Amino acid sequence: AWKAKICVLAQWISHFTRRRTGIEIHPGAEIGKGVFIDHGMGVVIGETAIVGNNVTMFQQVTLGGTGKETGKRHPTIGENVVIGAGAKVLGNILVEKNVFIGANAVVVRDVPEGSTVVGVPGRVVAAGGRRVEGISLDHTHLPDPIAKSLEVLQHEIDVIEDAIKDHRGSIDAKKKN
Known part of the structure; x- marks a missing residue:
């Protein structure tokens, strides 16, 4: 309905489903096939977000803007991505395919294919199934x-x-x- 410029109908459907499910998907968002939203209460998907095929999202996930952009201002999520509970993916960024985003991560930069991202701000801790070396937190050998x-x-x-x-x-x- 949104793309057909029947905005009132699209907004009404969005409002109705948000009240019914607790999931807010803007009518302008593009959602791929096989997208699974588990325990969806609190999920927000912004107007210019693009979600690829076979993406899994858990509760309280936000695909939002940062408030700084105009035009395309929400993330593009590739295929086969898992986004953990409470994660925030913000801005006009690209999350490539086969990515895992940990619970409560705040992702504000592009994420390369096959990566695992955790933390605030989100940082890549594994790529292609291999751990990425970072700052060692092993304090037993200091x-x-x-x-x-x-x-x-x-x-x-x-x-x-x-x-x-x-x-x-x-x-x-x-x-x-």
Whole structure:
């Protein structure tokens, strides 16, 4: 109805289904085949969003704008994408095919094919099934600055003790002569 310029009918259908399901899909959004919205309450899909085939979205997902763009201002989602609960995909960005977006991620940049995105802001943590190296959060192997300082101090003490022994040895040798 929206593309046929029957805007009032399209808006009425959108309003009715939003009240009935809790899912708000703008009549201008393009939705592919096989799209599955699981526990859809709170899902919002903006006017210029494009959703590819076989996309799965969970509750509270937003495909929205950032408020900065005109024209195309919502994301384009490729095929076979899974968008976790509470995720926000914002702006005129491209999420390529076979992507996983983690729960509550906030994605504001393009996402390459076959990636996994998590966090706020969303960052790629896996690509093509392989983990992407980033900042290590393994704090069990961090250097111990106190232990390093103690090692340096112990080395300096050893050097001083050796110098004192050498000095005493030379004094004892002079006393014997």
